[in-house]
Amino acid sequence: MGVDFNAVFDKIKEVIIKTIIAVEPHIVTNMKATKHRNACFELYGFDIILDDKLKPWLLEVNVCPSLSSSSPLDK
Numbered sequence: 096m097g098v099d100f101n102a103v104f105d106k107i108k109e110v111i112i113k114t115i116i117a118v119e120p121h122i123v124t125n126m127k128a129t130k131h132r133n134a135c136f137e138l139y140g141f142d143i144i145l146d147d148k149l150k151p152w153l154l155e156v157n158v159c160p161s162l163s164s165s166s167p168l169d170k
Contacts, residue, residue, distance in 0.1 A: 098149065107151045111141055114153060 115122070126132045140160025143151045 103145070103149050103151070106149075107143055110143060110151050110153050114141070114156060115139075 122137075125137075126135075129135055137158075138160060140157035142154040142157070144154055145151055
């Protein structure tokens with residue numbers, strides 16, 4: 096289809112980075128409240144949609160994304 100995958104993926108990464116920067120104060124506050132902050136992590140699930148010009152749009156961020164599939168289509 097002639098799509099430059101790397102360029103599209105770079106735009107998606109840019110959306111994710113800007114989103115994390117926007118909530119950085121909240122993340123830092125939570126990290127400081129954690130006793131063993133050097134031995135912990137938090138996983139986020141980003142739902143992004145591409146429009147007809149392949150511009151990424153953030154739909155939502157899941158703080159506790161499911162790591163399992165619930166349907167054969169997911170698998």
